[in-house]
Amino acid sequence: MDPNHLAGARWDLGGSEHGLTGCCLPVRPGPEITRRSIDFAEVKMQSRSDVDDAEMEDFTEDDESEEYLQHGATMPASLRPHAHGQAPEEDPWPRGFVLLDFTAYTADRRNATTASCVCATIDRDGDGVKGVIQVTFCAAAAAPPLVSYFCPEIVAADAEAGLFLLRVALGAVTNSLNTDYSEYFVYHAGGGATGREFPSLTQLPHPRPSLLLQDHVAIVRYCRNRRRRTGDDHHGCCSDCNDYTIASLYGPVAGGPPGTYYFSLFRSDTMAWTREIVPDKDVPNSRHLTSKTIAIGGERGTVGWVHLLQGIILCDVLAATDDTTQRTLRYVPLPSLLREKNLSCPAADIAVVNGFISYIELGVRVVPGSWSRYSAYTADGWVTAKWTMKITDSLSEPWRLDCQLDSSEISDALPKLQVDADTPQPILQTLHIGHPTLSLEDNRVVYFLAKIDHRDTEHTAWVIAVDTVKKTIQGVAGFGAERTLGLAPVYIANLNV
Numbered sequence: 001m002d003p004n005h006l007a008g009a010r011w012d013l014g015g016s017e018h019g020l021t022g023c024c025l026p027v028r029p030g031p032e033i034t035r036r037s038i039d040f041a042e043v044k045m046q047s048r049s050d051v052d053d054a055e056m057e058d059f060t061e062d063d064e065s066e067e068y069l070q071h072g073a074t075m076p077a078s079l080r081p082h083a084h085g086q087a088p089e090e091d092p093w094p095r096g097f098v099l100l101d102f103t104a105y106t107a108d109r110r111n112a113t114t115a116s117c118v119c120a121t122i123d124r125d126g127d128g129v130k131g132v133i134q135v136t137f138c139a140a141a142a143a144p145p146l147v148s149y150f151c152p153e154i155v156a157a158d159a160e161a162g163l164f165l166l167r168v169a170l171g172a173v174t175n176s177l178n179t180d181y182s183e184y185f186v187y188h189a190g191g192g193a194t195g196r197e198f199p200s201l202t203q204l205p206h207p208r209p210s211l212l213l214q215d216h217v218a219i220v221r222y223c224r225n226r227r228r229r230t231g232d233d234h235h236g237c238c239s240d241c242n243d244y245t246i247a248s249l250y251g252p253v254a255g256g257p258p259g260t261y262y263f264s265l266f267r268s269d270t271m272a273w274t275r276e277i278v279p280d281k282d283v284p285n286s287r288h289l290t291s292k293t294i295a296i297g298g299e300r301g302t303v304g305w306v307h308l309l310q311g312i313i314l315c316d317v318l319a320a321t322d323d324t325t326q327r328t329l330r331y332v333p334l335p336s337l338l339r340e341k342n343l344s345c346p347a348a349d350i351a352v353v354n355g356f357i358s359y360i361e362l363g364v365r366v367v368p369g370s371w372s373r374y375s376a377y378t379a380d381g382w383v384t385a386k387w388t389m390k391i392t393d394s395l396s397e398p399w400r401l402d403c404q405l406d407s408s409e410i411s412d413a414l415p416k417l418q419v420d421a422d423t424p425q426p427i428l429q430t431l432h433i434g435h436p437t438l439s440l441e442d443n444r445v446v447y448f449l450a451k452i453d454h455r456d457t458e459h460t461a462w463v464i465a466v467d468t469v470k471k472t473i474q475g476v477a478g479f480g481a482e483r484t485l486g487l488a489p490v491y492i493a494n495l496n497v
Helices: 054-055 063-074 171-178
Strands: 009-014 022-028 032-039 096-101 115-121 128-137 153-158 164-170 181-188 200-203 216-223 245-252 260-267 274-279 292-297 300-309 310-316 331-332 346-355 356-366 379-390 400-406 433-438 445-453 460-467 474-481 489-497
Touching: 032 379, 096 200, 115 181, 128 153, 128 200, 164 216, 216 300, 245 310, 292 346, 356 433, 379 433, 433 489
Parallel strands: 009 153, 022 128, 032 096, 115 200
Antiparallel strands: 009 164, 022 032, 096 489, 115 128, 153 164, 164 181, 181 200, 216 245, 245 260, 260 274, 292 300, 300 310, 310 331, 346 356, 356 379, 379 400, 433 445, 445 460, 460 474
């Protein structure tokens, strides 16, 4: 039994969005950006009462886990968590809006959020492997918008219910691409509205042969005594109810029946996965590429699977929890003001904010002739358009254009940014901008990821908070770019109430 099989684990966060220590940095004014990681403490460091002595003896031998982590499974940046961001014992979860990074640090940090469980899995040789998995979220006041790294991936999150679905890919880093070597865990926060005194971590049965892709999965809390109501801040659940459903929508599947999607569903009360076929007769685009899920809620637990540049597939996840009604899919197209404007690097975000579905689209102006064969370009500002739809039972309200913003309208100058000595101070118009993220607390504020060059993975990136109504910069925070891929999403929005 090889402890390195566990010590070399790579963690991922799923919908909040991502062992592993999470550090939190508040945005003032605005949300807190969380430096978050899940603490993967090597099992030989633990001697817990929930693992018998015989099991623990298998993990007390000297090994080369540190070297294995450095050379086999984890990038060096993930081994160096920041000193800040550890949550105080008396208030482990910051109230309000935070940004949570997808990728965690590998470190042994503990606080009031720490939870652990025995992880049982099968290695490449078919042998059983056991160890203790420990998870810690860190949150503390710090400079605005810093973002952290994760080794777990949040596959899905229902943060108001204190639920996070985590994935750990065991062994070599290449195993992160093979779900057969992944295990899934649900982290349930303690305190607050969750009805649980202490946080907990539970390993789930493997969903094979189904896939749980990060962008395709939602986790929805429900109560068998009282259904959720649309707009309830705490999901309309009684305080001691901790049931949840995990739903993954994928398809149409090549070689399968035409016009169908597939649901993989997990219910905590049965601790079992099921698979359903759902007709897609109301979905016009047979190549719906889901890039995000949103929990709309309501009595039937409505979830949206979003193609950020096209539309939303809606399904009532809890519809068949207490009856035999077959689930059906509905489709809501997304609006657009920018698709026909010949802009580059399109990006978008969508979120449920204060009873509305909010949607923002982003387009970048590129200096003509500046594109190179190596994907370099010179930016000349950017444009956004923000829309809202009021949430009703039918979800048939029209989209309303709330505001448009051109970066040239922002009069504020950027604060002095930390750059190399031979690099000129960047200005807002020339920064490469992407990854728009809507605030879940203040509908006016949007967060952007920025770099001098989107290809850079060695120097500092920044998270810029912009008030789209006042057309002002609300704050800027540095962000290490080592784990980024261009301007692709690296953090998720999370509202803890």
